Amino acid sequence: MTVAASLWMADIDGMADEDLPRLRDWLSASELARCGRFVRVQRQRQFVAGRILLRMALGSLQGVAPRDVELEDRPGAAPLLKAPVLRGPAPGFSIAHSGRWVACAVSAQTALGLDIEMRDPQRDLAALAAQAFDADEMAQWMALDEARRVVGFYSLWSGKEARFKLGDAAQAHRVDLPHEELSVVLCSALPLTELPRIKLVTLP
Secondary structure, eight states: OOOOOOOEEEEGOOOHHHHHHHGGGSSHHHHHHHHHOOOOOOOOOHHHHHHHHHHHHHHHHHTTTTTEEEEEEOOOOOOOOESOOOOOOOEEEEEEEEEEEEEEEEEEESSSEEEEOOOOOHHHHHHHHHOOOOOOHHHHHHHSSSGGGGHHHHHHHHHHHHHHHHHHHHOOOOEEEOOOSSEEEEEEEESSSSSEEEOOOOOO
């Protein structure tokens, strides 16, 4: 069986604050309620962009218009796909954001967990590692030479987040995708037949 996934990404630096009211029209009532609880405008932009990007990716996967994809927000969980109504298994999908980047991954065959992280060498990586990494992960990170510490930290961090989103870390099949600014890790419940390419898109 072919197991495929696609990864969509958008740069939201071009999304002006005055665009937000128009773009919110894409969202369901439950999504609007959640978006309204974000204090920072940047977080609102990330949320709106992520849900539009997901509709675009799922619409392409299911062969429907993006505006025909209906999502319901669920506190503490991934959104629920309400339409189109599917006869077979629901597609797997995952959303991630970091800074000016928003991404989502979708698959018709397997559950997914995606994480992206802007690599910032100015952060106190040692303190973050001490909080987030277990003993094995810390040892793995400390074994890296100085030149690889930043990339190695974010790779480990993204891997943990992606496995958590997948929900079954023991069965995670991990792929790392190259990007100039980001650590991009995609975990899947089933091994992917081929490495997905990042599809850079412009939001409507």
